[in-house]
Amino acid sequence: MSRTVYVNGKYVAEENAQVSVFDRGFLFADGVYEVTAVVGGKLVDFQGHVVRLERSLGELGMGMPLTGEELLGIHRELLSRNNVDEGLVYIQITRGVADRDFAFPENVPQSVVLFTQNKSLTSEKPGLRVISVPDIRWGRRDIKTVQLLAPSMAKMMAKKAGKDDAWMVEDGYVTEGTSNNAYIVTKEGAIITRNLSTSILHGITRAAVLKLAAELEMKIEERPFTITEAQEAKEAFVTAATAFVCPVVEIDGVELSGGIAGPIVKRLNELYIEESRKSSI
Structure with missing residues (x-):
């Protein structure tokens, strides 16, 4: 069974998830990300990750495309759809899609992608x-x-x-x-x-x-x-x-x-x- 991922407002099967070849994340690594741990089907230190996400975006001259509450809802929906009890949720936000130019584009919608990973976090770790x-x-x-x-x-x-x-x-x-x-x-x-x-x-x-x-x-x-x-x-x-x-x-x-x-x-x-x-x- 494939994972469900979130791409620019839609929940889609991972094999159908697409972003443009002109996305600045692909062309310039012009984007930021966060990863939140999941234990018992719940999010760990979520608010701290949202605060840091907003700071990272701001340092690159980008705003938050979604509110904290909206992001929380998307995270929880992905956990539910993918039956994640323990693992991770990644969010990646780029400046968006524009023709190749080193100068930042203006008034371009940002790209927002989220996906989950199942991973054991609480088991004893080898050194x-x-x-x-x-x-x-x-x-x-x-x-x-x-x-x-x-x-x-x-x-x-x-x-x-x-x-x-x-x-x-x-x-x-x-x-x-x-x-x-x-x-x-x-x-x-x-x-x-x-x-x-x-x-x-x-x-x-x-x-x-x-x-x-x-x-x-x-x-x-x-x-x-x-x-x-x-x-x-x-x-x-x-x-x-x-x-x-x-x-x-x-x-x-x-x-x-x-x-x-x-x-x-x-x-x-x-x-x-x-x-x-x-x-x-």
Whole structure:
């Protein structure tokens, strides 16, 4: 049975879903996206994703083509039609369809596409083994754009090395993973993660997990860290809507926490799942 997807106001079977070859998302990667986790058939951190979506659009000079309530209705309709209990909902919004020109077109309807993916999010996760790679992305990583070629290349470098993912490094410091925010836990138990700036995505899951850590009275330092510092850490992990809190057990060949998830990472993941079940809508 094929999925039902949403394309510009219509619910259609995925094999019938179409966008124009002149869509600026295709021609220029001129668009943004969001992904919201689904647990128990409900949406996790939905409002945070809507707020970030609106910000990303605004940073590119685009408005919100739909209200938050309209987006919530579409998300829920897709979950119902596709019988999604646990997984993801993606939304992609581009500037729309126009003849090829670097200058932005005016008064063009935006393209809006949503689709679901079934994926296990709450099951126990094996630890990730990561490599470090140069961060070659553009300078506005705080905007969640659809231009994902650089992180895709980094992911493939990791796969070719027989590893799971890559941590990107700029000026000697880790920025983030290919599709996640990166963290280490010091031997003293402090959580270190890069501070918010245009260098990294302002993760919705990141904000939720740091709030939980603060409630546990854990020490949190928002600052850059090096690969060497990460290799000397007690634990390491990443966060994302697509992975929740996922342990990292090897960095450039150096094993951490005995090659398994450490107690702090496991506790944070358990708490995040528990909170997600309570607060999802």
